Amino acid sequence: MATIKDVARQAGVSVATVSRVINGSPLTKSDTADLVKRTMRELGYRPNAAARTLVSKRSRAIGVVVADVSDPFFGSLVKHVDTIAHRQGHHLLIGNGYHEAAREKQAIESLIQNQVASLIVHSKALDDDTLRAFSEEHGAIVFINRLIPGLEGRCIFLDNYRGAFLATEHLIEQGHRYVAYIGSSHPIEDTVQRQQGYEDALNTYRVTDKTHPVMMAFDTPDETGGERAMAKLMADNPNLSAVFCYNDIMAAGAMTALTDRDFRVPEDVSVVGFDDSLIARYLHPKLTSVRYPIEEMAALAAEQAIAVSSQQPMRDEKGNYTPTLIKRNSVAKPNE
Incomplete structure (x- = not known):
């Protein structure tokens, strides 16, 4: 009997994409959905009830990929995403990428397979083409601390x-x-x-x-x-x-x-x-x-990601932030 993995392999897509087609997700391109459905018919694949309920169980989840959640910077990022998510009735699933391409890819794929409604990705090791491919596979992705040509509207970053x-x-x-x-x-x-x-x-x-x-x-x-x-x-x-x-x-x-x-x-x-x-x-x-300003950037990323996943208009706000210098007491004129 054919499995969901067999369908994914035959169609040349991920298991997460097959799952979204099974559950009628609007985030999948129509030509991809047609290919997956045709492959399921050819292989005689019949999704079970558990697969059909997968999206509804995760429809209020936001996936967040950071380098290392134990780092105070990324802990703050996750905290402020969670604040917005909680306010709008969503919950978080978190993956660590550790600035390693394989780990970042694994974290993103794992969250997609868990049918998160939206994704906020902090990726530094993966190349632009790979991230563009993920954006096509899962339409509700927002990238933070990264500017990807062609996806400027989904990028929130600092100079x-x-x-x-x-x-x-x-x-x-x-x-x-x-x-x-x-x-x-x-x-x-x-x-x-x-x-x-x-x-x-x-x-x-x-x-x-x-x-x-x-x-x-x-x-x-x-x-x-x-x-x-x-x-x-x-x-x-x-x-x-x-x-x-x-x-x-x-x-x-x-x-x-x-x-x-x-x-x-x-x-x-x-x-x-x-x-x-x-x-x-x-x-x-x-x-x-x-x-x-990671607090503001994380909050904007969460709001934008939720808006896209809910098929609502994104906020008309630029994602490029300008740094400022906060002067305190650790600088003085040099000793002569």
Whole structure:
């Protein structure tokens, strides 16, 4: 007897697509639905009652794919999606992708197979074509922290380059000439964009030369990574007076490395983070940081995804956000 997997294999589609056709989902293209129905007839496949009730059981579910829900940044993203979802009578199913293409693909496919009504995807490892294919397969997908050509209306993202430029510019304007960058070792576009913003700010203000070189160190984007990267920078660059960090958590690790070596922040070394997460307000000194408005972005993503899944018009609101610099107490003029 033919199974749903046999139908999917013969038709060249996913099991989730066959399930949606069985349940009459409006998110499946008509030509794809016709192909699946024809294949079911050819194979003599008869869906059972359990398969027919699958969509109704998941029709109020929102799937959310993030890198790692234990990371405070992604925890905040999920929390604010959940707030909107709860308000509109939906519930969440969560998948972790860990910035790995295979894991991200697996997480998305798993949520689609669980018949979520809509999807919010934070993907950095999968290529644009793969994400476009998922968008065609499941019509109610919204991408966050990603700009995909051709899907601009489904993308909500921040100008990472601009944020990094602002952070580095602020340190230069305070008089710093030995400005370092601590970046993430993850091979994702955020890392490239923030590094480029840092380098371009140095070049714009003509800070770099033989006596004021570009100083960078890369490690895991967490406290330990920030601590290791800062230790390496200090060992290699004794004149360093300021550092811009990939995120606030790495900045916290960098500050620990500095204070453990009897350097004062900001009197000896100024520090700027990125995200303006909760930790920025509770470090000592309070951390100057580039604000990443993840609360607003996550809420918009949830509202847009629910609207699409309900066949309602999306909010007429642009998904591109501009970063701002939140000045606190971790930056001072350099010692002369």
